[in-house]
Amino acid sequence: MTYHHGNLRKVLLDRAAAVIAEEGIEALSLRALARDIGVSHAAPARHFKDRADLLRALATEGNHRLLAYVLAAADAAGTDPLVRYNALGQAYVRFSLEFPAYYRTITHPEVAAEADEELRQSRESWHRIITDAARKAQDAGWLPDEDVEDIVIFSTATVRGIAAMLGDPMQERLPGGPERDAFIERMVRLIIDPAAPQKSRNGNDRNKRKNK
Amino acid sequence: MTYHHGNLRKVLLDRAAAVIAEEGIEALSLRALARDIGVSHAAPARHFKDRADLLRALATEGNHRLLAYVLAAADAAGTDPLVRYNALGQAYVRFSLEFPAYYRTITHPEVAAEADEELRQSRESWHRIITDAARKAQDAGWLPDEDVEDIVIFSTATVRGIAAMLGDPMQERLPGGPERDAFIERMVRLIIDPAAPQKSRNGNDRNKRKNK
DNA sequence: GGGTTAAAGTTGCCATTGACAACATCGGCA
DNA sequence: TGCCGATGTTGTCAATGGCAACTTTAACCC
Incomplete structure (x- = not known):
């Protein structure tokens, strides 16, 4: 895996959409998202200030x-x-x-x-x-x-x-x-x-x- | 305060409604609710199996x-x-x-x-x-x-x-x-x-x- | 090319939360 | 009176969001 993922932002958004479709918004967790994608638990923070920010982008x-x-x-x-x-x-x-x-x-x-x-x-x-x-x-x-x-x-x-x-x-x-x-x-x-x-x-x- | 609160269930529901009206559903926390009311953090569990159960009752x-x-x-x-x-x-x-x-x-x-x-x-x-x-x-x-x-x-x-x-x-x-x-x-x-x-x-x- | 720098990812940490277990107290009922 | 179930309490754990400090990478400038 490259240290620099490259397009993590888009991958996060896509995966988040998938999770929401399957389990709902409440079930969306930044850490679970990071785990799924295979990055560290703090990586999403580079692209979204917090959970609400990701939802807003979505x-x-x-x-x-x-x-x-x-x-x-x-x-x-x-x-x-x-x-x-x-x-x-x-x-x-x-x-x-x-x-x-x-x-x-x-x-x-x-x-x-x-x-x-x-x-x-x-x-x-x-x-x-x-x-x-x-x-x-x-x-x-x-x-x-x-x-x-x-x-x-x-x-x-x-x-x-x-x-x-x-x-x-x-x-x-x-x-x-x-x-x-x-x-x-x-x-x-x-x-x-x-x-x-x-x-x-x-x-x-x-x-x-x-x-x- | 009596050890037995008496009508904790109703108080919880009312306070929950107030919190939701002011800050939204996502901001509802069982522990914060218990704190507000002045009861221990596990007291709500006697009346609502979990957070979703309280929302369902509401x-x-x-x-x-x-x-x-x-x-x-x-x-x-x-x-x-x-x-x-x-x-x-x-x-x-x-x-x-x-x-x-x-x-x-x-x-x-x-x-x-x-x-x-x-x-x-x-x-x-x-x-x-x-x-x-x-x-x-x-x-x-x-x-x-x-x-x-x-x-x-x-x-x-x-x-x-x-x-x-x-x-x-x-x-x-x-x-x-x-x-x-x-x-x-x-x-x-x-x-x-x-x-x-x-x-x-x-x-x-x-x-x-x-x-x- | 080599060094600098900022973006992007990492590890470590802490407070909060939901959930559970074990214990304590109260009130009703035999 | 004594038992017992309902209700509330304390203690604990794993997961989470968010922050800070560190590391790696790529891009850029000379």
Whole structure:
């Protein structure tokens, strides 16, 4: 073994993600991590100030991955705002299932990741995709003419809630296996349904609109 | 001090809730708890097998409190299914803000509380309130005629997501202070709007209904 | 090339913690 | 009254996070 490991930081992050996926965040131990990798118990300290710092780094990376994942899904869905939005929402939930370690770290209440400029831009894109969809749905007259900002938050909260419930061991009545994708599709469609533009959803009172 | 403390179990739970509210779950230490209360470091072990056991008990109590809280709010709201539902949803979010320690414990991914019969009945009530509201909204023709079960899950996920976002330090653009109640009201209204029964929401195609 | 230096990894140490065992005390009950 | 189980106590151990002091390596400058 080389005295200088070389890319210990990345190895630590990857192994930490694996441990979290298998045993949860609480089970993550810096010393166990070091043992697994084959370095001394104090080696991680060179890269992460303390345990919380490692989790924060993990959350930062997770945020980048999540946003890249959902934005890629939206882009792959084409140009229709409603379809793009729908793909975004479904991708969010799927990310939480495919990369539970990152997702749990991101949403852990006691891990606050720093948001760099790149992340802020990604969030802007996220915001715009939902805004565009909400506007189109409102123009078609089948989404309530509430503040578009509200729709963005509402929509984000809902996908978050779906992800939370699917990842919650207490929830037993939720579909798993092959039915799960269809379930996710239905849930996201309940926010904004891209296949029902001719239908009306709630509130045709156009002058109530508050988005600026 | 009496050798026999008497109600150490309850004191431990209460103090634990206070610590969690102030410093988070990770900061909870059985020994520190014992020190605070003025009891030996091994005393908690008589009431809780280990740290996870205490958290589980806390989550169980939290679940009972949460359900009592939201069901009381629904009952106080009267008999109209839509109004009852609305009160339930808002109460859920408010609970997460008023009792963050219980809420965080309940939703902590690594704390699985046991569900006794009483809790199961409360959940049934919860379920029925949402079902009734969804049915009425569908009969009025302004909620998509999806499976009612889906509406229940969707609705639960959304309030959970709103609570999660309001409790998330990463979210900065969310209203706090006096505007927060109005915000919660708007969010829950976006699921089912009790004040808009004359409007249509999505899908009047009655024969598409799937609830059994 | 050789020496300097800073980054990265190591060993050693300490306080805190969770968990367990053995012991002490209290209260209820036969 | 005397027994006994519930409850609390002291003592101990291994694991952990975090810090300090030391060592090795690679890169850089001359």
